[in-house]
Amino acid sequence: MTSSKHKDVIVIGGGLIGCSVALRLAQAGLRVTVLERGTPGAEASSAAAGMLSPQSEILESGPFFDLCMASRRMYPKFAREVENLSGLKVDYRRDGTLLVATSQQEWHELETAYRAQKRMGLSITQLSGKAVHALTAGLSSQIDYGLLVPGDHSIDNEKLSAAVALACARMGVEIRTETSAIRFILKNHRVDRVRATCESGRSGEIFAGHYVLAAGCWSATLAEPLGIKLSMTPCHGQMMEFESPRPLPLVVRAGHAYLVPRSDRRIVVGTTSEYIGFEKAVTGEGLRSMLDGAVRILPGFKSFKFLRAWSGLRPDTADHLPILGGGEISNLIFATGHFRNGILLAPVTAEIVSALIVKGSTVRAIEPYRPARFAD
Numbered sequence: 001m002t003s004s005k006h007k008d009v010i011v012i013g014g015g016l017i018g019c020s021v022a023l024r025l026a027q028a029g030l031r032v033t034v035l036e037r038g039t040p041g042a043e044a045s046s047a048a049a050g051m052l053s054p055q056s057e058i059l060e061s062g063p064f065f066d067l068c069m070a071s072r073r074m075y076p077k078f079a080r081e082v083e084n085l086s087g088l089k090v091d092y093r094r095d096g097t098l099l100v101a102t103s104q105q106e107w108h109e110l111e112t113a114y115r116a117q118k119r120m121g122l123s124i125t126q127l128s129g130k131a132v133h134a135l136t137a138g139l140s141s142q143i144d145y146g147l148l149v150p151g152d153h154s155i156d157n158e159k160l161s162a163a164v165a166l167a168c169a170r171m172g173v174e175i176r177t178e179t180s181a182i183r184f185i186l187k188n189h190r191v192d193r194v195r196a197t198c199e200s201g202r203s204g205e206i207f208a209g210h211y212v213l214a215a216g217c218w219s220a221t222l223a224e225p226l227g228i229k230l231s232m233t234p235c236h237g238q239m240m241e242f243e244s245p246r247p248l249p250l251v252v253r254a255g256h257a258y259l260v261p262r263s264d265r266r267i268v269v270g271t272t273s274e275y276i277g278f279e280k281a282v283t284g285e286g287l288r289s290m291l292d293g294a295v296r297i298l299p300g301f302k303s304f305k306f307l308r309a310w311s312g313l314r315p316d317t318a319d320h321l322p323i324l325g326g327g328e329i330s331n332l333i334f335a336t337g338h339f340r341n342g343i344l345l346a347p348v349t350a351e352i353v354s355a356l357i358v359k360g361s362t363v364r365a366i367e368p369y370r371p372a373r374f375a376d
């Protein structure tokens with residue numbers, strides 16, 4: 001399987017991050033190959049809920065919050081561009097997110113978030129119980145307070161992942177599915193080539209000028225033999241999907257529980273967070289806790305039609321921040337460790353990585369995300 005044609009960039013991992021990076025690089029005129037162990041987008045990128053919600057998720061100000069907000073601002077254009085290039089719809093919804101309190105503690109958390117975000121000048125509105133119920137029918141009668149975050153949107157990440165992969169192919173990116181990168185081979189402190197095997201068991205070496213490591217939770221395994229410690233851990237998350245008698249008008253969250261609307265009156269329910277290695281089982285306890293959370297918000301869930309359940313692995317890091325940029329090996333760029341926000345962060349990550357490869361620098365402040373920080 002040795003490639004005779006020299007590529008400009010090889011991207012390891014065909015999740016949303018790897019494919020978004022590949023798309024930007026191809027648009028910049030580079031010849032790009034993506035090596036994907038299975039099917040593009042089939043891991044965390046399809047398992048996610050698709051919330052694009054820095055305000056509802058990350059309640060503290062700082063550089064990471066700013067990065068998330070920057071990516072959120074890029075989404076309308078990104079979604080439109082991917083739809084145009086692929087011809088596929090990605091169900092990007094701009095109806096906002098409703099945060100509700102189902103307990104005294106959640107009420108306090110919302111109050112604190114509201115005050116902090118108002119001080120930051122962000123758009124967020126306090127709603128009375130009456131206003132909350134007027135916005136979303138069927139909510140629990142226990143809910144008498146909420147916050148509306150109009151800028152926190154959602155997208156069908158499964159459709160988006162497929163659309164970005166198709167957009168890549170249409171832009172000339174070569175996507176090698178069922179192909180695993182085994183190891184990088186160095187020469188003069190640069191990656192010279194990557195060894196890979198394909199489904200048939202055949203192995204070979206592939207060459208390029210630049211390499212991008214975007215293998216999600218599995219990135220550390222490829223970095224370690226190079227002496228680069230990434231301190232990554234998979235964070236197992238379970239999800240369920242129901243069909244509701246009427247469409248949910250917007251994302252609704254209460255504490256760790258959330259309901260995300262999809263097309264065809266489907267509602268995605270999340271989630272759990274467990275550190276149990278690379279295990280991906282869906283468990284009875286996981287299903288019970290998610291259903292409890294959903295019923296606390298919308299009691300009608302007890303009779304909604306159950307469609308499916310699944311799980312995925314969030315690529316978490318020791319400080320919960322992504323790993324972006326290069327290090328001592330000048331032609332190896334990292335784009336991984338996006339933990340709970342990789343769908344949100346795809347456009348800004350693609351912009352950063354393509355700028356680093358095409359121009360040699362990025363205007364974004366990526367120092368907090370440098371791969372070498374775990375060795376310090």
Ligand SMILES: Cc1cc2nc3c(=O)[nH]c(=O)nc-3n(C[C@H](O)[C@H](O)[C@H](O)COP(=O)(O)OP(=O)(O)OC[C@H]3O[C@@H](n4cnc5c(N)ncnc54)[C@H](O)[C@@H]3O)c2cc1C
Nearest residue numbers: 013015017037045049050051181216237312341342343344
């Ligand atoms: C339950 C759950 C809910 C989530 N909800 C949200 C949300 O609402 N909003 C949000 O922004 N984020 C969310 N996330 C996080 C988000 O899904 C991830 O951060 C994001 O998908 C990471 O994308 P990725 O491309 O880095 O990883 P992945 O999608 O995991 O892709 C990595 C790819 O690399 C491939 N690969 C691995 N090793 C190799 C190798 N050696 N050779 C070749 N290919 C390889 C894998 O097969 C895989 O396809 C959620 C995650 C989960 C699990």
